[in-house]
Amino acid sequence: MRTDTLIIGSGIAGCAAALAADRAGADVTLATKATQPEDAASYWAQGGIAISRGDPERFRDDILAAGAGACDPAAVDTLVTEADDAVRDVLVETLDVPFDGEDGFDYGREAAHDEPRILHVDAETGAAILPRFTAYLAEETTVDVREDTAALDLITHEGRVHGALLERDGDVTPCFAGATVLATGGIGAAYEHTTNPAGATGDGIAMAALAGADVADMEYVQFHPTAYAGGDETATEGAEHGTFLLSEALRGEGALLRNAEGERFMPEYHSDAELAPRDVVARAVRAERERTGDVRLDVSPFDFEAEFPGLAERCRERGVDLDAGIPVGPAEHFLCGGIDVDRDGRASLDRLFAAGECARTGVHGANRLASTSLLEGLVFGRRAGRAAAGYDPEAVEPPELRDSDPDLPAQFAAEKFRRLRRTMRDHVGIKRDPEGLSRAAARLRRLKGEVDSYVRTRTARELYELRNATVTSLLVVRAATENGESRGCHHIVDASEASAD
Ligand SMILES: Cc1cc2nc3c(=O)[nH]c(=O)nc-3n(C[C@H](O)[C@H](O)[C@H](O)COP(=O)(O)OP(=O)(O)OC[C@H]3O[C@@H](n4cnc5c(N)ncnc54)[C@H](O)[C@@H]3O)c2cc1C
Incomplete structure (x- = not known):
């Protein structure tokens, strides 16, 4: 199989790249392991998508402040100057996303934004965008969309990427591409508590790193402070598992955080109280849960049911007594780092591009500002798709994958995943200490050794996902170990202060 541009x-990010490459005249194949839009984090985005509203400087200042001095200012400039045009072109004029507002847009405000600038559709913005986007690609473009198709490994030859090995229904086929764009999303599946969908196993980052591409800022893993915490906290969480996000937009509307004694505690932690940067709020929620046993989001200051009907419904389904507040706790939410790319999404390997959460553009620095991730995927996905168009595919010898022993011991991947998640929870959470990190590194290296020996004779998708989550976790641990400075969402403490997340 051959294609000019493999996304x-x-x-x-993948949809934006595919649209841009298609518009640039490339023959585009989009391979996704998703079988429905819900399998991507983009579907679950709630608060919305921030834009500049014609004032990019002001937007830029908020992003740089949230990023705690670790952003790449040139990448931030690109994001804020292209934001309005990308949203108008793709989301409004091409996809006709019905953003809230009657005469003009109803801009929402979230933590650490100094003005309302977030376009949204109720608190279910991703669900209003993504199905439209995939349908548009399938129906209105020539993009060849292949669902339930997982990339297992990149095809490389002499430092150049020539496509990927794609697996569907157990069959593995090489797809030779002029250029390859990774847009595989985040790493939440490596954590016990995450807002991400189950397929967020860090595949693109691991495949790129294993092929020799540079990664950066991997220590900056963002924990969202207010994930629903009233369910079975030992379950693997995420969209399929009972937890869900209580968007920052709620705090933007006036929701308050209270501990088990009913006290509002955020003003003691930060002058912006509930609207402080995410890492500050996440650590405060963690501390108050440890100290008092519970933290609740008090939504009584506004009409929750009228303004957030989707979230109100999910609370009702779980029997939450809204008068008592919604039980919340931190959960892994977003990776600020990833495959190191330039402003056109170019990675350090020839003909390899990356966009969205798996890429490190430098926009988020040490901490992402709320509602800038959809925007990053859109703006840099568009740029990567454009830059990746125009290369002809070339067949080379693909790596040989053996499936000589296809039967996996029952529960193998599930058990190893549990071990991986416990390690990440215990040692690589909101607070890290050097001793815990070195214990995590040793455990993960052992795990990787076990997984590698299985991967040599099997092509099962879940095994590759486990390998990828393990490799990505090792990259997080290595970066966290090498960076002794607490900044943004990377918080280093003494062993006595560390706690499991
Ligand atoms: C609950 C929740 C709420 C959020 N709210 C907001 C918000 O309001 N505003 C905001 O800006 N951001 C928000 N975010 C963050 C934002 O949604 C994500 O960071 C962003 O959507 C990531 O987009 P992406 O295209 O990079 O990845 P994703 O949307 O996660 O898509 C990744 C895709 O890659 C596929 N894939 C993965 N591995 C492979 C493989 N090996 N082979 C083939 N396909 C593969 C997946 O199936 C999926 O289709 C939220 C995130 C969550 C989880």
């Missing part, structure tokens, strides 16, 4: 992943 891997069908979240907002």
Whole structure:
């Protein structure tokens, strides 16, 4: 199989890249392991998508402040100057997303934004964008969309990427591409508590790193402070598992955080109280849960049911007594780092591009500002798709994958995943300490050794996902170990202060 541009992943970044490459005249194949839009984090985005509203400087200042001095200012400039045009072109004029507002847009405000600038559709913005986007690609463009198709490994030859090995229904086929764009999303599946969908196993980052591409800022894993915490906290969470996000937009509307004693505690932690940067709020929620046993989001200051009907419904389904507040706790939410790319999404390997959460553009620095991730996927996905068009595919010898022993011991991947998640929870959460990190590194290296020996004779998708989550976790641990400075969402403490997340 041959294609000019191979896009891997069908979240907002992959869709934006596919659209741009198609518009640039390339023959585009989009391979995604998703079988429905819900399999991408983009679908679950709630608060919305921030734009500049004609004032890019002001937007830029908020992003730089949230990023705690670690952003790449040139990448931020690109994001804020292209934001309005990308949203108008793709989301409004091409996809006709019905953003809230009667005469003009109803802009929402979230933590650490100094003005309302977030376009949204109720608190279910991703669900209003992504199905439209995938349908548009399938119906209105020539993009060849292949669902339930997982990339297992990149095809490389002499430092150049020539496509990927794609697996569907157990069959593995090489797809030779002029250029390859990774848009595989985040790494939440490596954590016990995450807002991400189950397929967020860090595939693109691991495949790129294993092929020799540079990664950066991997220590900056963002924990969202207010994930629903009233369910079975030992379950693997995420969209399929009972937890869900209580968007920052709620705090933007006036929701308050209270501990088990009913006290509002955020003003003691930060002058912006509930609207402080995410890492500050996440650590405060963690501390108050440890100290008092519970933290609740008090939504009584506004009409929750009228303004957030979707979230109100999910609370009702779980029997939450809204008068008592919604039980919340931190959960892994977003990776600020990833495959190191330039402003056109170019990775350090020839003909390899990356966009969206799996890429490190430098926009988020050490901490992402709320509602800038959809925008990053859109703006840089568009740029990567454009830059990746125009290369002819070339067949080379693909790596040989053996499936000589296809039967996996029952539960193998599930058990190893549990071990991986426990390690990440215990040692690589909101607070890390050097001793815990070195214990995590040793455990993960052992795990990788076990997984590698299985991967040599099997092509099962879940095994590759486990390998990828393990490799990505090792990259997080290595970066966290090498960076002794607490900044943004990377928080280093003494062993006595560390706690499991
Ligand atoms: C609950 C929740 C709420 C959020 N709210 C907001 C918000 O309001 N605003 C905001 O800006 N951001 C928000 N975010 C963050 C934002 O949604 C994500 O960071 C962003 O959507 C990531 O987009 P993406 O295209 O990079 O990845 P995703 O949307 O996760 O898509 C990744 C795609 O890659 C596919 N894939 C993965 N591995 C492979 C493989 N090996 N082979 C083939 N396909 C593969 C997946 O199936 C999926 O289709 C939220 C995230 C969550 C989880």
